[in-house]
Amino acid sequence: MIQFEDVKKTYEDGREVLKSVNLDIQAGEITVLIGPSGCGKTTTMKLINRLIAPSAGQIRIDGQDIAKSDPVGLRRKIGYVIQNIGLFPHMTIAKNVGVVPRLLKWDRAATDRRVDELLSLVGLDSEIYRSRYPSELSGGQQQRIGVIRALAADPDIILMDEPFSALDPISREQLQNELIRLQQELRKTIVFVTHDMDEAIKLGDTIVLMKDGNIVQTGRPEQILRHPANDFVKSFIGKKRLANEHQPDELPIVDEVMVEHPATASPTRGLAEAVKMMEKRRVDSLLIVDKNNRLQGSVSIYRVLDQYGEESKTVADVMKPVEHVVQTGTSLSAALQIMSEHQLSNLAVVREDRQFVGLITRGTVVSHMAGMYASERPGESDHVAV
């Protein structure tokens, strides 16, 4: 357990960045610090591994005052994922991941084994990635490396400062799911900073809401959603989520549930391009829209691969017309009915003039429902791949 007791931080310029923080961070849980930019989340986190010294107050880890510990030793026992990744550009991925084990003088074989294990944990083939440099990885892969570097020496405490912030929504979701999966196995004490409330609700066992150097509210996500302490918390949670909390019986319309920027392509795209786009967006079909954003048809990966050999073909040649669509404003239940009647895995939402606006997938429906009827553990609903 990590305890903050009356911790204050004032910088040399006289700004009081933390004003008497009292906080118990439970062992084996994910505690999410959330709040607007500049409220002191990073400062709070860096106090734990002594990258910043408090101006007043005490911080204890398992009852020990950390001010009395050796900072270098302390940091080797605490995993740290910094806000902007901070991989060492001159070290290979293997060197980066193994940096703490090497500082701790593990023997080489053990370090190598650990590095391979961690790479496979986040789905990176160690044959390929071990000897690469950070600049040769995508942003998402770099963030994965940042995360496993923090795990390398198997620390009990891990600090993660907006580890997924630089990612596109899809990789972000993936990494969040990976973290949830890992945490179910590892049961670390994780302090996680974000300013995304969805992320906080998804990952947090406890959420700590901060504002201007104060803690405004601490509690389980459920508690905070149901009983926001004041208007600030309410505004931070957002109207949509509060509305969902209060009127779970009112059925939503498709506009609220749909994915707004699904994978689309214009009719003139070639088949190889289509495959690339599907790969990138991790989907198995593309919707084809013309330049006025009117829905023309859809192609599945199977149809594309079937005709892949013919280089002159475009997606327009292989697409199928879209037989079922719903208009904006349709109720979700009507849309669901259409989907189950025709065995559709997704359903396009269009305006009256057939302008394409979004897509309903089974995944979005499930996660929407789960969000609405959120019960004890909000994390659970999100394992559904969208």
Add this chain to the structure above:
Amino acid sequence: MNNDSQGVMGWLNYMQDHAGYLLSLTWGHLVMVFCGLGLALLVGIPLGVVCAKNEKLAPWILTTANIIQVLPSLALLALVMIMLGLGFKTIVFSLFLYSLLPIIRNTYVGLKEVDAGVNEAGKGVGMSAWQLLFKVQLPLSLPFLMAGLRLAAVIAIGVATLAPLIGGEGLGREIYAGLNLRNNLKIYAGAIPAALLAILADIVLGKLQDKLKQGRRQAKV
């Protein structure tokens, strides 16, 4: 002018006839340059580190090195000669002084250029200040240091041709002999190899610098 008729062939013949002597002069030239640069690295890198770690001292150190650098080379040689007398150690010491600024300054700039996030990551994973310096900061500033060394080497090879004026060796000897005897062949025999040495050093160290940059590209988010 008296030798011009002999042209390039004459020069090549001369070079061939005196190959052994010229090689030994080149070797002497290189030894002076290596010693000067070596000393400059030995002293300049730590001073660069001090500059980067201590912003108060930095302007003093850099300004001093700068003043030394802008002194005309003959004046510097004369000053050092007054202190150390004639000979090898005087020229080496002068070359050392001349190379100091590029090395201090580039070490300093290189260390300053290390990304704040990377520094923090180093501290955050539990590196001591020395480990951070040797495992992260210095390796990352190596391309900068190499650029400084390259500059210093080119300057030093040039300045070293003045060595004979204060009793030193090197290709300068052939140049001055040529000047005294009005023998253009001798002048070329000294000057051209010296110029080639400078160009060669520039190319080789430039290659090394590029190599260091590879794989050290800043991680992008």
